[in-house]
Amino acid sequence: MSRFFKAEITGVKLLNADFCILDIKPQGSHDTPLPGQFYMLQSISCYDPLLKRPFSIFRSTDDTLSFLFRIRGKATQILSRLNTGDVIDVIGPLGSSYPEPEGDFVAVAGGVGVASLYNLIEKYKGRAHFFYGAKTKEELVLVDNIRSLSKELTLVTQDCSCGVGGLVTDACADAICVTDSMLKGLHVYACGPNPMLKALNTRLAGKGVNCYVSLEENMACGVGACLGCVVKGINEYKRVCKEGPVFSMDEIQW
Amino acid sequence: MVNLAVNIGGLKLPNPVVTASGTFGYGQEYSEFFDIEKLGAIVVKGLSYSPRQGNPPPRLVETPAGMLNAIGLQNIGVETFIKDKLPYLRTLKLNVIANFFGDSIDEYVMAAEALTKAGGVHGLEMNISCPNKKAGWIVFGTDPAVMKDVVTAVRKATDLPLIVKLSPNVTDIGLMAKVAEDCGADAVSLINTITGMCIDINSRRSKLANVTGGLSGPAIRPIAVRMVWEVHKAVMIPIIGMGGIMTAQDALEFMIAGASAVSVGTANFINPQAVIEIISGMEDYLKEHGIANINEIIGSLKT
Incomplete structure (x- = not known):
């Protein structure tokens, strides 16, 4: 199970002009994220933007990872314009998570x-x-x-x-x-x-x-x-x- | 079967691809992504004799086809490296090159001696792109006389293959390479990052807390290739070429210009398996062109 994988876009939903929800389906097996962890995402083969961008996990199911982000710069604009079936590069889940709450x-x-x-x-x-x-x-x-x-x-x-x-x-x-x-x-x-x-x-x-x-x-x-x-x-x-x-x-x- | 092995000043590498210092941690960070024993060598994050905190954030900003960083040489120090990181690296069949630096000649020498004595370090790469505390903060690698003193002193302190990592922020990099060669360096590596700036026009502040930073990534590659070519004409010792290498094609440009090995840096951030893909891409190139030995292409630029 590698934390570096390719994933297929299964949904791009604009909530309004500024907010987007991206659903991706990892190709192959992947680790289950914990609340608070994040992924590095990048639409492939492009040197500008050069680096992957970090996004917190918004929701996850067995075969889908979802990210909610604000469209602010070039990288998020590109991600918000992807089509179902497009493939992106992903690293994750990364980092620490929210500790389990006690009670309310x-x-x-x-x-x-x-x-x-x-x-x-x-x-x-x-x-x-x-x-x-x-x-x-x-x-x-x-x-x-x-x-x-x-x-x-x-x-x-x-x-x-x-x-x-x-x-x-x-x-x-x-x-x-x-x-x-x-x-x-x-x-x-x-x-x-x-x-x-x-x-x-x-x-x-x-x-x-x-x-x-x-x-x-x-x-x-x-x-x-x-x-x-x-x-x-x-x-x-x-x-x-x-x-x-x-x-x-x-x-x-x- | 093609032969990818190269020799860098006495250090035999199974292939010419190494990691650039500061982009690959101490190896363990990337070991989950591929078998790091496949590397020509690992060049670890730059070490000073004593640990360093580094610069305040923000430390990095992306620029067109590149990134500026001002990490400020944060590191765990030579002693902790030897105690906590080297034991893991010793378990691997892998050439370990320790990158190191100092803010005085004494500090360079102490680091070089400790790393040489430690056992399990196969080569040293000295970063001379840092300022000299005792000489009015002149950057060691930008003044031939200052550079001569520090390389000469380190040469006496180690019998390991010594690679001097050259700064591109100079007028004549060929001259600086010649100084390194004359002082007994076994190889030179280039280029280190190019000093740059990026400003937020709304706040009128630099996007880096340190104001200036080092530019890396594909944006600097043509400059780096040109500098490798200039150094190749100026010295006899081997060159490790670097600067924005993302693919095997990029790496081969450096080798044709005169590099005996290449270092991959920023690409690791974008594709943690970049080095492996570059090694196999080089192999494919040699097969396609009917070249049996990678050494045949080193410095083969037609002019």
Whole structure:
């Protein structure tokens, strides 16, 4: 079983102008991914873009891997324009995964960070207090699915176009930081832009919460060799592709 | 049957394809993707005598048909390499070339001595594209006089085949190769990355925390091939050619220009089995052209 394989495109679904779901069918056997792990994807034989791009696993079944991503640059544009039957190069599953939650848990997603948490709430159905934030209503995707998989869903938009107005980190912290005893041992999982994760750390650090964050960095190899994707840990640099992408919040120097 | 074996300054390689330092870790990272004993040699991630933290992130950015990196030579240090990484490599039937560097001549010498004594290292590649702390941070490999001192000192410190990895950020790379040869280097490897920059026009900041970085990938290949050709004309010692090699065809260009072996770097990131495909592609080329021995094509450029 090799983690480097070819896969056939079995579905390309545009949720709106910016968000795409790509379904691929690996050729040959492949490892089952855990929530939080990622894959390097690349449409074949092209030097520009040159490198594979890392994508968190969004959903997986026995024969299909799905990725939800935002169309932002050349690489994601190319992936979003692939046709059923096209073949791409894949490396994965890679990196660390979200540790198993105990009881009910909290999930905090910012923007396309929802992709990596979706897999977690689907695996642990009906147990997530899900806080899902974006800049605008248009950037909130798959809301009905997420609601049905969660115990409770709170939507947050920065422009107040939907749900609670403001930042998702504040909405989450305001809701869960009611009493200290509520927080002890609580599992919180977060994925989103770095400023969001940093703000979450500011609100939750030192309160006894088990908080796990999924980080993103530019990446070349995905397997721990190039040392290009590091982030500042407490004592040393940590590779997002190897020690991460999921880190315990207190391992990272914010 | 074609013969792919080449000799790099006394180091006998079963085939001319080696990994470029910093793109292949210490071997184990890629051992799940193919049998790494099939490599001509492994060149491990650059080592300094003491461990280094490297540069702050972001450390890499993609550019057209290439990538800029500013890892900052992060590494575990010679001692940890010998203790934790070398035992695995010793279990393999594989040539191990240790890439190393320092920020002073003393540090180069200490690293070279320790790696030579360790046992299980078959060759040394010295990276001279780093600044000299004691000489106003002049990059060793860009000043012939500074380079002469460091190569001479390292030559005295080791009896292993010594490869000097040349910087392309110089006016006359042939001259630098000649300096290395005159100081007793057994081979030269080239090119190291070309210094470059990439700017985010909205924030007006460099996309790398270090501001500048080293460009690699197919974008630099024509420059690298030209430099190999220039060095081939300037020295007698063997050349390991590198710079954006993605396929066997690319590798053969370097060999025709004068390289006795080739190093594959950025391609490993895109295709973890690239080196294996390059080796078998070379074999196919020789068969198709009725050439029995790869050495026949080295430096065979018609002008």
